[in-house]
Amino acid sequence: MRGIRPRQKVTQADWAGYMAQRAGSAKDPDIKRFFSAPLPAPDTPIADVPMVALDVETTGLDERRHAIVSIGVVPFTLNRIKLAKRRYWVVNPSRPLAETSIAFHHITHSEVAEAPDLDVVLNELLEMLAGHLVVVHFRNIERPFLDAAIQDRRGEGVMFPMIDTMSLEARMHRQTLWARFRRWLGRPPVSIRLNASRERYGLPSYQGHHALTDALATAELLQAQIATHYRPDTPLKDIWC
């Protein structure tokens, strides 16, 4: 089993300040443009926030050894998920593929050769994300992988605030008194994986492990979570991280 390295916690940073600072210091014009796009203010009601669901499929779980193979992006708001504006890319991980990751992800050397490098689609990707709040399920994949991949190609990384549906789910099911009580009783923790979480809200099960389907599934999950546990006027700062 491959483990997940403990991450440095990105705290409730001053995202606006960080974005402005990066907009000033960025050398790469595309990255500069990305950081210059204004983000919704932390007090913006979630219903007014333009969002984009993002999912990347990778060759493994460690951004230092593994790489991105496909990216799915679906823009949405609390009201509507806009499938017509979706994007999906298969990209060349451009790192030597371990035999184990071939087995894990059915990605072969010959196919890798056919796909473009992430660098080619990066501008399009950044354009879709700019000015939107990015929504992922389990940010500890998307955030470090994107950061490392862009760092590799442009010499500077990209960080931005995210809404993580998995950590929202953890708030409900892992951090409550009841959850602690269950743990004390030796019960297995409630699963907060994408499909298990969706099931709790009556959402249908989709075939997993396709970046686009998972992005759609994540967007639906966030709509369900807000409808169930929050309100349309909940400020963004209570949800992002």
Place this chain on the structure above:
Amino acid sequence: MDVELLEIRQFMGQFPPFDGLSDELLDAIAERVEVSYFKTGSDILVVNDTINELCFIRSGAVEVYRRKGELYNRLGEGDIFGHFSLLRNHKVRFPAQAIEDTLIYFIPKDVFQRLCEEDDDFADFVELERPRLETAAEQQKKSNDMIVTRIRKLVTRYPVMVEATTSLQQAAQQVSDAQASAAIVIKQYAGNPRYSFQDSEGKTWHMVGIFTDSDFRTRVVAEGLSSQTPIGDVASPHLITVQSDASVYEAMLTMLRNNVHHLPVLYRQRPVGVVHLSDIIRYETHSGLYLVSNIFNQSSVQGLARLAPDVRASFVRMVQEDANSQMVGSALSTIGRSFTRRLLELAEAELGPPPVPYCFMVNGSMARNEQSIVTDQDNALILSDDFVPEEHDAYFYALAKFVSDGLDACGYTYCKGDIMATNTQWRQPLSVWKSYFEDWISNPTPKKLLQSSIFFDLDSIYGEDHFVETLQDLIASRAAESPLFLAAMARNALGRTPPLGFFRTFVMEKDGKHNNSINLKRRGTAPMVDLVRIHALACGSKAQNTFQRLNDINHTQLLATGVSDKLSYAFEFLCMSRLRHQMIDIQEDRAPDNNIEPENVEDSERHTLKDAFQVLSNAQKFLKFRYPMPAQRQRT
């Protein structure tokens, strides 16, 4: 890059009106769908809002209301709403609310309009303004729906796919785990453009062949191959496939032409399922012919009992395909008769030939050819007058018991009123039966007739048919001459009356009381059958079927002009309504019954049902007047 939203198009493609669309149109929908989640109790459509999308329920449940708050419809997974307003002024007429956590796919207006323009069936489905008769007549034209149904409708799950390097044993394991009967063998793309496809991760595969259950026998076991042999070495290299929007008929022809029983179904290049010959046969059983021949092929009661689900499936398909109640009733009666005949054959094989000739008689709905899917058994034995109880009755009791138990096992439950050949009273020689009928007709009391009226629907299904014909003749000649008998029958027939109609989610009784549901047999079809039977007896008709009886009555002056047509129409509607609700019960995994719940009754159905109840109620009033109890004569 073109992204195939398989997840969405596959799902929508299972439901009408999307199931008849071409793959191209389905893609056009999936491309443009917008999605939204609605918590229980939240509004989806609000009156007078502008509507620009058709709503499709991906999961959950929705209620649609009339403006005054009356429930208009309750919808579930796969249903659509909003099309009324889309077709008119784009203002929401019927508000909609989620009654469960619900996921809606919204289809933009321009896509909806394109669907209406390019696909007539889709347009028909959403345009309810068209006269029902016209639509019904068009439906008839499409009697052979194998040509219009697309093969993807028969695909219920993803195919089992194994890599060519997989061992036979592992492959067999995967096929068994999936309860499938074939696996598609694939290997990594090697430059052959034919039968290559991309999986969800963008990886290209090449379809090498298919490996079926029978291949395991013929190519592996019979050849003595090791179970560790890679499946790619033995898989049949001749791959015959069909496109997902081909018709069922094309798929069947492909199977016949190539003599294969499994067909991989492809969406463009990608395999989306495997259909087996039996899927097609199961689909094409609406005539019931396949089922009937299958009944006669069974050699045991267990074998017969295993066909019960097929009876239900065949029933559901007939109702879905807008068969009328006569077609459904006579098909189900034919099936029921076949079960009974086969059981009698099996019983005779076990017990030996009968010691004296006999006739196995059925009564009630089976005799009238009006069976529904909710039915018990009503039968009796008419024995030859050579019958000697001490010598022969043990045989006939055993015979009756074999059949009765067998029918029960096949889903025809025991008769609660004990109208069965196992009851000594109903297992008698012809002469005794004649005296029964003589007594019922000459000395009728309502009480006596309450129990025996079911015998006035009678038909032979096995053995000496002329025994039953003798009784039918006797009834036809004697009943019409006996006003007292007709009056007693009429009084009984008035014991069950229809309700007034519906109000919101209640059944409105004539006294203004509300009920939550209505038994459509007890309050509708059965009183109608009783009523028509009396008129038929009065005019000497030997017909057993209610429609045929009405036809006979129509040739007399018994009823005012046009009345028998009205009764016929009302009866048809009551029967269809009952059948449709039984179908819904089956589809929703409930035991079918004769009850209908008003919230499940569509608006148009409500109005017509109310009319049908009115026709029945008027006819009952006439019955009382037409066959009065001849009181004076009784006293003298």
